[in-house]
Amino acid sequence: xxxxxNGKSFETDEEGxxxxxxxxxPGVAEVMAKEDDLELTEEHWDIINFLREYYEEYQIAPAVxxxxxxxGKKLGKEKGNSKYLYALFPYGPGKQACRFAGLPxxxxxx
Amino acid sequence: MAKAEFDVPELHEYVDVPELVEGxxxxxxxxxxxxxxxxxxxxxxELVDDWHDKVLEKLDDLRSRYRxxxxxxxxxxxxxxxxxKCHYYLSTKDPKNMPVGRQDLLRKVYRRYxxxxxxYFPWLVGAKDLTRETLDEWYSYYxxxxxCRRCSVFCPYGIDTAEISMAAREILDSVGYGQKYCNEIIxxxxxxxxxxxxxxxxxxxxxEGLEEDVFDETGVAVxxxxxxxxxxxxxxxxxxxxxxxPHVDGLIGYGKVFHEAGVSWTMSTTASExxxxxxxxxxxxxxxxxxxxxxxxxxxxxxxxxxxxxxGHAWRVAYAFLNTLAGPFDFLDPRYPVPQHIxxxxxxxxxxxxxxxxxxxNDDMTLTFHDSCxxxxxxxxxxxxxxxxDIPRAVIKAVCNNYVDMDHxxxxxxxxxxxxxxxxxxxxxxxxRVKGALPRMTALQNVIKDEGVTHMAAICAICKSQFTKVLxxxxxxxxxxxxxxxxxxxxxxxxGQNSDEEDADSDDEADGEA
Numbered sequence: 001x002x003x004x005x006n007g008k009s010f011e012t013d014e015e016g017x018x019x020x021x022x023x024x025x026p027g028v029a030e031v032m033a034k035e036d037d038l039e040l041t042e043e044h045w046d047i048i049n050f051l052r053e054y055y056e057e058y059q060i061a062p063a064v065x066x067x068x069x070x071x072g073k074k075l076g077k078e079k080g081n082s083k084y085l086y087a088l089f090p091y092g093p094g095k096q097a098c099r100f101a102g103l104p105x106x107x108x109x110x
Numbered sequence: 111m112a113k114a115e116f117d118v119p120e121l122h123e124y125v126d127v128p129e130l131v132e133g134x135x136x137x138x139x140x141x142x143x144x145x146x147x148x149x150x151x152x153x154x155x156e157l158v159d160d161w162h163d164k165v166l167e168k169l170d171d172l173r174s175r176y177r178x179x180x181x182x183x184x185x186x187x188x189x190x191x192x193x194x195k196c197h198y199y200l201s202t203k204d205p206k207n208m209p210v211g212r213q214d215l216l217r218k219v220y221r222r223y224x225x226x227x228x229x230y231f232p233w234l235v236g237a238k239d240l241t242r243e244t245l246d247e248w249y250s251y252y253x254x255x256x257x258c259r260r261c262s263v264f265c266p267y268g269i270d271t272a273e274i275s276m277a278a279r280e281i282l283d284s285v286g287y288g289q290k291y292c293n294e295i296i297x298x299x300x301x302x303x304x305x306x307x308x309x310x311x312x313x314x315x316x317x318e319g320l321e322e323d324v325f326d327e328t329g330v331a332v333x334x335x336x337x338x339x340x341x342x343x344x345x346x347x348x349x350x351x352x353x354x355x356p357h358v359d360g361l362i363g364y365g366k367v368f369h370e371a372g373v374s375w376t377m378s379t380t381a382s383e384x385x386x387x388x389x390x391x392x393x394x395x396x397x398x399x400x401x402x403x404x405x406x407x408x409x410x411x412x413x414x415x416x417x418x419x420x421x422g423h424a425w426r427v428a429y430a431f432l433n434t435l436a437g438p439f440d441f442l443d444p445r446y447p448v449p450q451h452i453x454x455x456x457x458x459x460x461x462x463x464x465x466x467x468x469x470x471x472n473d474d475m476t477l478t479f480h481d482s483c484x485x486x487x488x489x490x491x492x493x494x495x496x497x498x499x500d501i502p503r504a505v506i507k508a509v510c511n512n513y514v515d516m517d518h519x520x521x522x523x524x525x526x527x528x529x530x531x532x533x534x535x536x537x538x539x540x541x542x543r544v545k546g547a548l549p550r551m552t553a554l555q556n557v558i559k560d561e562g563v564t565h566m567a568a569i570c571a572i573c574k575s576q577f578t579k580v581l582x583x584x585x586x587x588x589x590x591x592x593x594x595x596x597x598x599x600x601x602x603x604x605x606g607q608n609s610d611e612e613d614a615d616s617d618d619e620a621d622g623e624a
Contacts, residue, residue, distance in 0.1 A: 059312075108306040109349075
C-alpha cells in the first residue's frame with residue numbers, strides 16, 4: 001500500500017502506518033488526516049510534534065499520561081487529559097496520532 | 111482507516127440464543143504475520159510449500175505431546191451443551207463460532223487421517239480432506255476464539271476449546287501462517303522485554319512522571335523503582351500499566367500499597383511485561399522463553415518475592431505454569447506464595463489492618479466487577495476455593511461504599527469474556543471484538559439501569575483496553591472501566607499525606623462550586 005503526497009508516493013503497511021519512518025514529512029500527516037475526514041489544526045500539530053520529539057528521544061511513543069501531562073503543562077490543565085486528546089483524534093491519540101506523526105503503531109494490551 | 115462497517119448488536123434485557131446463520135463471520139481474518147515477526151519466534155517466515163504434510167506431522171506431534179488434546183479430539187458426543195455458551199456465537203449466529211463447531215474444524219481433519227472410520231468412510235463421520243481452504247478456515251475461526259474457556263465449564267466431558275484453539279494456532283505457526291498481532295508482540299518481548307517495545311529509558315521517564323504526580327497530589331514521596339538490586343519484591347506487571355489508561359491508575363495504586371506496607375520493591379526492564387502471548391499461540395517454547403525473563407530478572411536483582419500486577423492471562427501462566435516453565439524458585443522466600451497476585455498482597459495487608467482508607471473518595475462511583483476469564487477459570491487466589499472471585503471483590507469493598515454484582519449467570523466461573531482476549535485485541539478484529547462483548551455489555555447495562563452502577567472494575571490489561579474501545583459502541587463512556595488498584599489508589603490514606611483539614615477545605619470548595 002502507499003499514499004500520495006504532493007506527487008510523491010509513500011509506502012505504508014496494511015494498517016496505514018508509514019513503512020519507513022524517516023520518509024515522513026508534514027504533508028503525510030495532512031493526507032492521512034484528510035482520509036480520516038479530519039482537518040489538522042494547530043492543536044493537532046502540537047500533539048503530532050510532541051509525539052515526534054518524544055519518539056526521537058525514546059524510540060517509542062509516549063505513554064498516555066506522559067502525553068497528557070506535557071499537553072497540560074503547555075496548553076493549560078483543562079486540556080491535560082485523554083478526553084481532550086480523543087476530541088482531537090477520535091481513534092485515539094496512541095494509534096491515530098502516531099500514524100499521522102509517522103510513528104510505528106503501538107502494540108500490546110492497549 | 112475508516113470506521114469498521116458492521117452492525118453493532120442492540121442491547122436488550124437478555125441475550126437470546128439466535129438461530130443459526132451459516133458463514134456470517136467467514137469474511138473475518140486478522141493480518142498475517144510477516145517473516146520479521148515469525149523468524150524470531152522460530153517459525154518459518156511464510157507459508158511453506160509442503161504445508162500439507164507438515165500440518166499433519168505437527169498434529170501428530172501435538173497429540174503425542176498433549177494427552178488432553180487427543181482426548182478432546184476423541185471425546186465429543188455432540189450433546190450440544192456448549193452450543194449457546196460462546197459469546198461469539200451468541201452475537202454472530204455463525205455455527206462455526208459454536209464451541210463444537212470450532213472444535214470440529216480441527217476434528218474433521220484429525221478423523222480423516224487418524225481414525226479407521228475417517229480413512230475408509232469419511233462421509234459417515236464428518237471427516238474431511240485437508241485443503242488450502244481448510245487452512246484459511248482455521249486461520250479465520252481460530253482467531254475468533256478468545257480462549258476464555260467458558261464453554262468448557264458446561265461440557266460434560268470437560269473439553270477445552272481453548273486448548274484446541276491453541277493447538278490449531280501452533281499448527282498454523284509451524285507452517286508459517288501465524289497472526290501478525292501475536293507474533294509481532296512476542297518478537298518485541300524477546301527483543302525489548304515487553305509487549306509494547308518500551309525501552310528502559312522510556313519506562314524510567316514514565317515512572318519518574320508518576321512519582322511527580324503522586325507527590326503533587328498527596329505530598330508524599332511514593333517511589334516507583336526500576337531495576338533496584340536487593341529489593342524485597344519484584345513486581346511484574348503488564349507493560350500497558352506503564353502506557354495506557356486506566357491501567358496506569360492501577361500501577362499508581364500498587365506503588366501506594368507497597369509504600370504504606372513499608373516494603374522495598376522494584377520493577378525490572380528485563381521483565382517489564384507480565385503478559386505471555388506464547389500461551390495464546392500454543393507455543394510452549396515461546397511461552398517458556400518469555401517466562402524465563404522473569405526468573406532471570408529475579409536472580410539478577412536478588413529479590414525474595416515475586417508479585418504480579420493486574421493481568422488476566424499472565425496470572426494463569428504465573429499461577430499454573432511458572433514453576434514448571436522457569437522454576438524451581440527455591441531462591442525466593444518460602445514463606446510467601448510464588449508468585450503472589452497484587453490483589454492477594456493488598457488483601458493480606460487489609461486483613462492485618464495495615465492500610466487505612468477513606469472510602470468516601472470513591473463515593474462518586476457505584477462499582478461492579480468483571481471477572482476476567484483466565485483468572486476466573488484457570489487460577490485461584492488465596493487459600494480457599496473461589497478466592498479468585500472473593501479476594502478482588504473484598505479489596506473493592508474495602509475501598510468503596512457502593513458495590514453491586516452483575517447477573518450471577520455472567521460472573522464467577524460463568525463469567526463472559528470481554529470479547530478481546532486470547533490475542534484478539536487488535537483493530538483488524540474489531541468486528542468480532544465489538545460483537546463478542548454483547549453478553550457482558552447486556553449484563554452491565556442491566557446493573558446500570560437497575561442498580562445505578564456507574565463503573566466496572568477489572569484486573570486484566572486486555573479487558574481494560576477492550577472495554578475502553580467497545581463501551582462507546584454500546585452508548586457508554588470509555589472511562590467507565592477502571593482498575594481495581596485505581597480504586598485502592600483513590601481511597602488509601604498515605605502516612606503524612608496533605609492533612610485531612612486541607613482535604614476537607616478543598617472538599618468544601620468543590621461543594622461550593624457545585
